[in-house]
Amino acid sequence: MWKKQNFRRYKRGALIAMILALPALILSGCAGNDSAGNGGKVTENVQETETHRPEATSAPSPTEKPTPVPDPSTVTLMIEDFNNITNVKKAMNPVDLSAFGIVDPEFSFDSEYAQEGVALVNTLSSAAWCQAFELKGKRLDAFDEAKPEYYLRIWVALPDNSDVALTFCLGSKNGKNCSYIAASKAIVTDVRGYREQCATGNASSDAGEDSSVLLPAGFCGYLAFPLSELVPWRGYSGISSLPDVDYLKIDARPSVTSQGDRYVLDALCISDSPVAFLRPDGIDRDDPQELPEFASKNEELDYMLTELLNKDAAFQYCPEYDPAGYPGIKAIWMDGVKFGRKDTKVFAYIGFPAGASESKKVPGVVLMHGGGGFAYPNWVKIWNDRGYAAIAVCNTGYYPASTSITDFFGAASWTHSVPADVLAKDPRVMPPDNDGMYSSTGSVDRMWMYHAVAQTILANNILRADKRVDAGKIGITGISWGGVITSIAIGYDQRFAFAVPVYGSGYLNEAHSWMKDNFNSAGTKELWEPSLRLKNVKMPVLWLCWADDNCFSVNSNSKSLLDTENGVLSIIQNMNHGHFEGWGREEIYRFADHAVKGGQPLAVPETLPGKGRDVSFKVTLPRDASKFTARVCYIDEPLSYSSSGRLKISGQNTIDQEWHFIECNVEGNVVTAKLPEDAFSYYVELSVSSGGVNYISCTPFTDVN
Numbered sequence: 228m229w230k231k232q233n234f235r236r237y238k239r240g241a242l243i244a245m246i247l248a249l250p251a252l253i254l255s256g257c258a259g260n261d262s263a264g265n266g267g268k269v270t271e272n273v274q275e276t277e278t279h280r281p282e283a284t285s286a287p288s289p290t291e292k293p294t295p296v297p298d299p300s301t302v303t304l305m306i307e308d309f310n311n312i313t314n315v316k317k318a319m320n321p322v323d324l325s326a327f328g329i330v331d332p333e334f335s336f337d338s339e340y341a342q343e344g345v346a347l348v349n350t351l352s353s354a355a356w357c358q359a360f361e362l363k364g365k366r367l368d369a370f371d372e373a374k375p376e377y378y379l380r381i382w383v384a385l386p387d388n389s390d391v392a393l394t395f396c397l398g399s400k401n402g403k404n405c406s407y408i409a410a411s412k413a414i415v416t417d418v419r420g421y422r423e424q425c426a427t428g429n430a431s432s433d434a435g436e437d438s439s440v441l442l443p444a445g446f447c448g449y450l451a452f453p454l455s456e457l458v459p460w461r462g463y464s465g466i467s468s469l470p471d472v473d474y475l476k477i478d479a480r481p482s483v484t485s486q487g488d489r490y491v492l493d494a495l496c497i498s499d500s501p502v503a504f505l506r507p508d509g510i511d512r513d514d515p516q517e518l519p520e521f522a523s524k525n526e527e528l529d530y531m532l533t534e535l536l537n538k539d540a541a542f543q544y545c546p547e548y549d550p551a552g553y554p555g556i557k558a559i560w561m562d563g564v565k566f567g568r569k570d571t572k573v574f575a576y577i578g579f580p581a582g583a584s585e586s587k588k589v590p591g592v593v594l595m596h597g598g599g600g601f602a603y604p605n606w607v608k609i610w611n612d613r614g615y616a617a618i619a620v621c622n623t624g625y626y627p628a629s630t631s632i633t634d635f636f637g638a639a640s641w642t643h644s645v646p647a648d649v650l651a652k653d654p655r656v657m658p659p660d661n662d663g664m665y666s667s668t669g670s671v672d673r674m675w676m677y678h679a680v681a682q683t684i685l686a687n688n689i690l691r692a693d694k695r696v697d698a699g700k701i702g703i704t705g706i707s708w709g710g711v712i713t714s715i716a717i718g719y720d721q722r723f724a725f726a727v728p729v730y731g732s733g734y735l736n737e738a739h740s741w742m743k744d745n746f747n748s749a750g751t752k753e754l755w756e757p758s759l760r761l762k763n764v765k766m767p768v769l770w771l772c773w774a775d776d777n778c779f780s781v782n783s784n785s786k787s788l789l790d791t792e793n794g795v796l797s798i799i800q801n802m803n804h805g806h807f808e809g810w811g812r813e814e815i816y817r818f819a820d821h822a823v824k825g826g827q828p829l830a831v832p833e834t835l836p837g838k839g840r841d842v843s844f845k846v847t848l849p850r851d852a853s854k855f856t857a858r859v860c861y862i863d864e865p866l867s868y869s870s871s872g873r874l875k876i877s878g879q880n881t882i883d884q885e886w887h888f889i890e891c892n893v894e895g896n897v898v899t900a901k902l903p904e905d906a907f908s909y910y911v912e913l914s915v916s917s918g919g920v921n922y923i924s925c926t927p928f929t930d931v932n
């Protein structure tokens with residue numbers, strides 16, 4: 228259920244998801260060494276633009292806690308201030324969650340971030356995705372004096388990297404009566420006195436739809452539930468009067484668990500005020516911003532990504548990371564979008580063709596690597612050598628692990644973690660890693676794909692702002708997961724002059740490969756399936772794929788083509804899956820040159836090949852074709868993938884069918900063929916020779932009908 232919320236400087240997602248362990252699915256990357264030589268000469272007059280720093284008005288992290296002013300007028304019935312607890316287990320009654328693989332919660336006490344005295348500190352570990360504890364005894368006598376107009380209030384300080392969903396359960400002694408307090412009625416106030424609009428939902432799964440509040444990472448302040456808003460816990464009679472409350476259970480679920488991060492709870496009380504302190508400046512005011520509301524998460528995503536189209540280009544050079552062996556190609560930090568409250572920085576390599584200048588503008592291209600990949604300077608060089616400015620974005624939040632990496636393909640050369648001393652100088656964090664699309668029910672700003680797609684738009688902004696680049700001639704290509712990113716990005720950024728998604732496409736929820744599981748994970752098809760937005764796409768798109776791909780399947784690419792107003796399909800036999808293969812196809816560069824440099828096109832079918840077994844259609848041939856051939860590529864049963872498929876990749880389903888081939892008759896630009904009786908599904912491969920290169924394009928893969 229979506230809960231409407233205000234849109235703020237940082238945006239919150241909607242539903243509180245059940246916290247899932249996120250399998251980090253990675254497409255096969257590529258092995259081998261970079262054999263490319265040095266890059267061409269590159270001029271160095273990229274305009275460095277103003278950088279975006281955290282605004283002074285942004286909410287504080289627990290480390291910058293201002294001194295609030297006590298409000299002497301409030302009634303406070305303390306339940307637990309954690310100041311005098313000696314036996315944690317006895318006092319807190321942690322719920323045994325070992326059946327869920329959750330280890331004993333690691334509680335301690337500390338004065339840092341406490342509201343007063345000491346606070347309860349919970350240290351997160353990788354097996355701490357839920358903590359629950361139960362308070363009983365005399366401390367709950369506070370409920371005897373409680374009035375319905377009071378609040379159940381707690382002080383919370385969260386780490387910068389994790390949201391925490393909090394659910395409170397109020398129970399009676401006999402256990403028959405049990406309630407929660409409507410989360411949507413909760414009042415959340417940060418330490419500076421600003422109200423927070425938090426996502427609400429049901430993190431505890433068995434409570435009710437409106438039982439949990441998702442406090443944002445870095446939050447420090449008060450959570451207050453009005454006691455007038457008691458709702459019966461699912462399957463129970465509700466608490467009939469406040470003095471009946473005999474136990475209080477608190478369920479806390481961090482969205483991210485990592486070693487060492489801590490969240491803090493303190494001053495659990497009943498009060499007539501939702502806060503214990505006034506704002507330091509004594510002014511009680513609401514956020515003055517006029518803020519849109521979103522009816523759906525798709526609407527929020529559209530807003531967040533579309534907003535970036537008008538954002539100024541922002542990046543800084545970081546010459547200490549310039550790639551060895553590629554003179555002229557520069558390392559940069561792009562200003563990324565926010566992750567929670569934190570600004571992100573995104574590593575990229577940028578390079579320009581020799582001789583590019585304001586009076587001799589060049590086209591450009593944004594390069595998005597695949598799963599397990601990184602930013603590759605040799606990919607930038609390939610495009611620079613062909614006359615394009617290029618920016619290769621590291622779209623999974625990695626950057627060089629040292630200032631002198633030479634093996635750009637080795638995982639050990641790259642890191643995702645930022646040392647504390649670096650963070651102290653530059654508080655921006657790295658964007659999230661590839662989450663395999665398993666985070667589509669959380670808040671949008673935590674999703675890897677949101678960051679990755681945002682990065683394509685921001686990279687486009689950087690190229691467009693450079694005077695050496697013709698802003699009307701910037702395209703995009705991506706490989707594998709980068710092809711998925713590309714397929715989504717073109718639905719948002721219509722400024723791209725061409726696009727070449729390699730392997731990846733739309734209709735991934737219908738893929739035969741493992742990719743279908745990722746795109747059928749909760750919320751993903753509805754939010755991220757690229758086909759949702761292909762109707763927006765007017766630019767030329769080359770869908771290029773491998774006939775036997777183990778990560779995607781040709782039905783997806785073919786359906787994507789049919790949804791593309793200006794699309795071309797190239798299904799390649801014997802291609803393989805990898806970065807070298809993915810950027811090695813000459814079709815990519817011919818297609819781009821046709822789009823922005825006046826080059827000759829690929830062969831394009833003028834119509835579909837017709838119905839039944841009589842294939843007949845015309846082809847628009849390029850003027851420079853020295854030879855044109857066509858062949859039918861078919862399989863004799865429905866396309867299927869299985870663990871015993873032809874590719875025999877351990878742990879992966881691969882294509883079961885063998886491809887069969889028959890030559891077509893070609894007269895001028897007319898292609899005809901008679902499909903054999905055993906042909907079940909097929910496509911027609913078109914091959915044009917020019918300058919000693921065969922360029923492949925094709926009709927969509929389809930069943931014989």
Ligand SMILES: [Ca+2]
Binds near residue numbers: 341346
């Ligand atoms: Ca305390």
